[in-house]
Amino acid sequence: MADKSTIVLFSGDLDKAIAAFIIANGAAAYDHEVTIFFTFWGLNVLRKDKAVKTNKGLLEKAFGWMMPRGAKKLGLSKLNVGGLGPQMIKHVMKKHNALSLPQLIELAKEQGVKLVACTMTMDLLGLKQEELIDDLEYAGVAAYLGDASNGKVNLFI
Amino acid sequence: MADKSTIVLFSGDLDKAIAAFIIANGAAAYDHEVTIFFTFWGLNVLRKDKAVKTNKGLLEKAFGWMMPRGAKKLGLSKLNVGGLGPQMIKHVMKKHNALSLPQLIELAKEQGVKLVACTMTMDLLGLKQEELIDDLEYAGVAAYLGDASNGKVNLFI
Amino acid sequence: MADKSTIVLFSGDLDKAIAAFIIANGAAAYDHEVTIFFTFWGLNVLRKDKAVKTNKGLLEKAFGWMMPRGAKKLGLSKLNVGGLGPQMIKHVMKKHNALSLPQLIELAKEQGVKLVACTMTMDLLGLKQEELIDDLEYAGVAAYLGDASNGKVNLFI
Structure with a gap:
């Protein structure tokens, strides 16, 4: 039976998301069954970059405006420095032919990494399925624990 | 023998503490023996909300004033936005009938989740047992490693 | 066979680095084979405190200037408070006879904790081997996953 690995991606920071996907893709390359469970700010990694019309309350709209729209x-x-840091990181990654975060996400999908959006925090932050990228699963903490209980490497990022 | 799970709660952020207790309560519901080991800023989650008279040096008093007093x-x-963010999160949690952090802590106690305060960082930050909530255990890194070595899911949050 | 434990040290914060080394040294004292894998900002923990002449591009130099130079x-x-917080923590650690971070690093080396610098993020941040302290290993995510797959306690800090 294949080894399992799980990552809870709680953070919505570019650097932490890159680290999570590099580990996940590495584990998948070693034939681990890998799950990334996106919760809280980590859900922002999964947002589509264009606004999607939804029917929301004011607080949920406010969260939507304040949070970054996608990878x-x-x-x-x-070293965020008002958005300069992310540009510097993206520049050096390109220079070194490292995969960008959107490319790392695509690779993860191709390798069968299971991307799971936490439905409870989607409700809290007012994020709808149609605002998130395709090919996701939707589940709660019970599903995470089911995977993690059999996991070899379980990380919270 | 029951599965074991451990969480080191290093962070004193509301969102991370909520995530830690949701995972801990979920694991306890699956009959895992769960330990949360509170260290550094995570100890602030355990502070009583009223000031307790203690005999402390000036630096310890300064830490006490600067750190948040309880859950x-x-x-x-x-998105802390000077305290607006936590109010928004508490509001949407109430609206969605999600348990608040104080309620999650109570549930964890009822389910037998072991809440352990790290004595070494208590000393460093000048926190006394009488300043923390009831029903805690007090231990150091050795006790944590004893639990984690047999743990199925070990997270650092 | 000895138990294995691994820590990914992603953070370059003093408090998180101290936590990582206390756990690593504790696990080593229990005869675990321990690896700390330093990636992203965690690499700053390993920088020598004196500038080393290297041949770098402008962006790599900029990262070098902006990031802290060593433990x-x-x-x-x-509670960083413009550098006041670290002084307070160092003061109370000394008062309580706790080992400082540089001492914790030395102890880790003496106990045979494997300190591995992530070569991919070294490239991105423009850090050269001669800028980092001695007695390190250099490897990538594959080496980390090899250790972590056999690890009892695997943490991401």
């Missing part, structure tokens, strides 16, 4: 808009956990 | 006073890791 | 220069994840 191309994320800030850094350090 | 109701914590900030967010993102 | 003595790190900030706190909370």
Whole structure:
């Protein structure tokens, strides 16, 4: 039976999301069954970059405005410098032929990494399925624990 | 023998503390023996909300003043906006009938989740046992490693 | 066979680095084979405190200037207060005879904790081997996953 690995991606920071996907893609390349469970700010990694019309309350709209819209808009956990840091990181990644975050996400999908959006925090932050990218699963903490209980490597990022 | 799970709660952010307790309560519901080990800023989650008279040096007093006093006073890791963010999160949690952090802590106690305060960082930050909520255990890194070595899911939050 | 434990140290914050080394040294004292894998900002923990002449592009130089130069220069994840917080923490650690971060790093080396610098993020941030302290190993995510797949306690800090 294949080894399992799970990552809870709680953070919506570009640098942490990159780290999560590099580990996930690495584990998938070693034939681990890998799940990334996106919760809280991590859900922003999965947002479509264009606004989607939805029927929301004011607070949910406010969260929607204040949070970054997808993998191309994320800030850094350090040295963000008003958006300069992410540009610097993206520049050096391109220079070194490293995959960008959107490419890492595509690779993860191709390798069968299971991308799970936490439905409870989607409700809290007012995020709807139609605002998130395709090919996701939707589940709660019970599904996460089911995977993690059999996981070899379980990380919270 | 029951599965074991451990969480090191290093963070004193409301959002991360909520995530930690949701995972811990979920694991306890699946009959895992769960330990949350509170260290550094995570100890602030356990502070009583009223000041307790203690005999402390000036530096320890300064830490006491600067750090949030308990689960109701914590900030967010993102979108804190001077305390507006935590109010927004508490509001949407109430609206969705999600348990508040104080309720999640009570539920954890009822389910037998072991709440352990790290004595070494208590010393460093000048926190006394009488300043923390009831029903805690007090231990160091050795006790944590004893639990984690047999843990199925070990997270650092 | 000895138990294995791994820590990914992604953070370059003093408080998180201290937590990582306390856990690593504790696990080593229990005869675990311990690896700390330093990536992204965590690499700053390993920088020499004196500038080393290297041949770098402008962006890599900029990262070098903006990031803290070694274990003595790190900030706190909370209560940094422009560098006051780290001084307070160092003061109380000394008062309580706790080992400083540079001492914790030395102890880790003496106990045979494997300190691995992530070569991919070294490239991105423009850090050269001669800028980092001695006795390190250099590897990528594959080496990390090899260790973590056999790890009892795997943390991301």
